[in-house]
Amino acid sequence: MDFLTKKKVENNGEIPQYYVEDHPPIIDKEIWEAVQLEMERRRAFAEKHQIQKIDYASVDHPFAGRIICGNSGKAYGKKVWNSTDKNLRRVVWRCNSKYKIKGKLDYGSRHIDDKLLYSHLLTLSM
Template sequence: MQSYLELARDGKKEMWEAVQLEMDRRKTFAEKYNISKLDYATVDNPFDGRVICGHCGSNFGRKVWNSNNERLRRIIWRCNKKYTVKGEKSCENKHVDDTVLYKAFVSVFNEMVENKEYFMEKWKVGLQSENFLIRYKTKQFIKILKNAKVLEEFDIDLFFRIIEKITVFEGEKIIVTLLDGIEIECEIE
């Protein structure tokens, strides 16, 4: 495997620069939302470190309600600052069901597919950017959307490739932010 310096010498300077900018972006994101490690998200828990409170700016944590009764078991996401002092609410934002986050992603991706021309035009501008990361992400988004079809269910690989964060506002709306900064609003049903 080549080192970053070897990649740069081999004419891959643009990729090397994009990687450096991506590492900086992730570090800044983690610091801004007080996330100890952005790589905690897994196949079983893809939203970890990516769900943000629209009320106070903290990140949401995954909670399991009724974990002893499978029939009543429910996974929700709640602001980690909701109860900083036991018994006292610090953040008034409402929780959101896990299923809502899955549906929000599918809805956003399908909106992108249905409005493909709009997004392609936006990304053409990104191809001209001086920023290597923006150009790389733009190429990636164009490639993904070029032949994309409407999703029927959550696609975890696609989620990790295009989503930066999901911001929850008072349990009424969600704003999904793509890795290129585009924000798409969803209503919570």
């Protein structure tokens, strides 16, 4: 069984990926190569800024992993404030490591209102 030519591709190490040569492609080779370049660009960006994870955003959580704390280099996470009172409830984004790193509190990092993020996103895409 040697009809597949497997070429190993550089990855972050989590998932092995292959571009299969002698097979009808699901996506264009150009697009696939562009994706590899983009992944490499993000990996290099994360390394340069000492960010551990920047790429787990989804349709439901478009900001997940995209807001990076300037103090600790960790991703911001979604938090709900006053979740018991509907009128006071606020959704904010805050550094995930704000209260986690012992002896090195993230005093400078600030929360961001979820509505503000969405309004900025809509402004940018118009």
